[in-house]
Amino acid sequence: MSSAVVAVWLATVITILSKSHAERNVYPSAGVLFVHVLEREYFKGEFPLYPKSGDATNDPITFNTNLMGYPDRPGWLRYIQRTPNSDGVLYGSPTSEHVGKATIIEITAYNRRTFETARNNLVINVMATEEFPLPYQAEFYIKNMNVEEMLASEVLGDFLGAVKNVWQPERLNAINITSALDRGGRVPLPINNLKEGVYVMVGADVPFSSCLREVESPHNQLRCSQEMEPVISCDKKFRAQFHIDWCKISLVDINKVIPVYVKRPELGPGVLPEFGDYNPPSESLKSRDYFTDFIVTLAVPSAVALALLSMLGYTMCCRREGVKKRNMQTSAIQLVHHSSIQKSTKEMRNMSKNREISWPLSTLPVFNPVSGEVVPPIHPDTYETTSMPLMQTQTNLQNQITIPQQQSGKWYS
Numbered sequence: 031m032s033s034a035v036v037a038v039w040l041a042t043v044i045t046i047l048s049k050s051h052a053e054r055n056v057y058p059s060a061g062v063l064f065v066h067v068l069e070r071e072y073f074k075g076e077f078p079l080y081p082k083s084g085d086a087t088n089d090p091i092t093f094n095t096n097l098m099g100y101p102d103r104p105g106w107l108r109y110i111q112r113t114p115n116s117d118g119v120l121y122g123s124p125t126s127e128h129v130g131k132a133t134i135i136e137i138t139a140y141n142r143r144t145f146e147t148a149r150n151n152l153v154i155n156v157m158a159t160e161e162f163p164l165p166y167q168a169e170f171y172i173k174n175m176n177v178e179e180m181l182a183s184e185v186l187g188d189f190l191g192a193v194k195n196v197w198q199p200e201r202l203n204a205i206n207i208t209s210a211l212d213r214g215g216r217v218p219l220p221i222n223n224l225k226e227g228v229y230v231m232v233g234a235d236v237p238f239s240s241c242l243r244e245v246e247s248p249h250n251q252l253r254c255s256q257e258m259e260p261v262i263s264c265d266k267k268f269r270a271q272f273h274i275d276w277c278k279i280s281l282v283d284i285n286k287v288i289p290v291y292v293k294r295p296e297l298g299p300g301v302l303p304e305f306g307d308y309n310p311p312s313e314s315l316k317s318r319d320y321f322t323d324f325i326v327t328l329a330v331p332s333a334v335a336l337a338l339l340s341m342l343g344y345t346m347c348c349r350r351e352g353v354k355k356r357n358m359q360t361s362a363i364q365l366v367h368h369s370s371i372q373k374s375t376k377e378m379r380n381m382s383k384n385r386e387i388s389w390p391l392s393t394l395p396v397f398n399p400v401s402g403e404v405v406p407p408i409h410p411d412t413y414e415t416t417s418m419p420l421m422q423t424q425t426n427l428q429n430q431i432t433i434p435q436q437q438s439g440k441w442y443s
């Protein structure tokens with residue numbers, strides 16, 4: 031019983047592990063159109079199996095695709111998903127440069143209703159092909175298709191079948207598909223079910239058939255220049271499904287393509303002459319020696335300061351002459367005179383200490399601040415600093431003020 035439980039648990043763990051490392055390998059050929067459809071149905075099964083409410087069958091799902099470790103896809107690989115309810119398509123034409131190294135594309139699917147995500151890796155191993163490149167390449171402009179419609183294998187198969195029918199080659203490959211929007215086309219008005227248009231390049235191993243060359247006749251060239259549809263005998267082989275703009279067909283025989291050498295234009299006077307390649311400084315920094323900086327900024331000024339200090343110290347301590355010299359320069363009689371003055375001053379000061387304290391009149395309040403009357407000290411005998419108020423109190427003032435008021439009344443009457 032318990033072993034069965036363990037087995038179920040193990041199976042679940044293995045399923046989860048294998049799902050988290052889901053990887054798909056594809057082997058496209060260089061020089062041949064590569065198309066990989068990101069199927070909504072497949073990724074629906076990849077989302078975690080949490081209990082979900084609502085109808086999961088129509089969840090909007092979008093995809094994000096990038097080269098592993100990078101934010102975007104490699105340049106040759108393009109991606110389109112028209113709406114979250116349609117499949118996404120990766121497509122592009124790998125060239126012989128991409129042969130031999132595996133390109134890992136990270137595909138992240140987002141469920142826009144439940145916000146769950148699922149991660150999946152697509153490993154693209156580009157294989158070399160011996161028939162690459164096919165020498166005769168024709169590019170058709172199909173007016174009534176969008177790029178993702180054209181990428182559907184059955185539509186592309188139908189188109190290649192029609193081309194094979196009018197060209198009769200042994201080998202025929204789709205080389206490249208480009209939306210007309212990437213070639214300067216405009217988004218059509220949303221009327222009459224108009225489509226963006228798509229360029230399809232095919233390659234074959236035999237020269238172009240007479241039917242494909244019909245557009246080069248003078249008569250058809252004239253019609254094209256007048257914006258009329260050229261008369262092409264094999265157009266009816268396509269007409270049922272594909273509306274081809276024959277004026278825009280381009281036929282390239284890559285053996286006859288003359289390589290174009292671009293000459294460097296003459297430089298005008300404003301362009302500086304070349305100085306050769308830019309040499310960036312090395313990344314490892316050399317450790318810098320700060321010893322000379324230290325000597326210059328600290329040691330030299332402090333040495334100067336020290337010299338000045340010692341000179342000053344010497345002058346102050348050892349070259350000092352002082353009182354002794356001054357006394358020697360002064361005449362004896364002057365010294366005697368001076369010391370006798372000092373002696374008598376000292377004596378007088380000592381005598382004044384014994385004297386009874388009496389304050390000089392100038393320190394006493396003499397005038398009444400309001401009336402200006404001369405007021406004699408109130409109690410001159412017991413006058414003391416401690417009992418002397420700094421300012422006369424209100425009551426004091428009142429007594430003194432009454433008299434001049436009466437007097438003033440007399441003056442005015």
Ligand SMILES: *[C@@H]1O[C@H](CO)[C@@H](O)[C@H](O)[C@H]1NC(C)=O
Nearest residue numbers: 123124125205206207208212
């Ligand atoms: C395919 O078409 C795209 C867009 O026009 C172009 O950038 C790319 O070089 C083409 N690839 C090849 C192999 O011709």
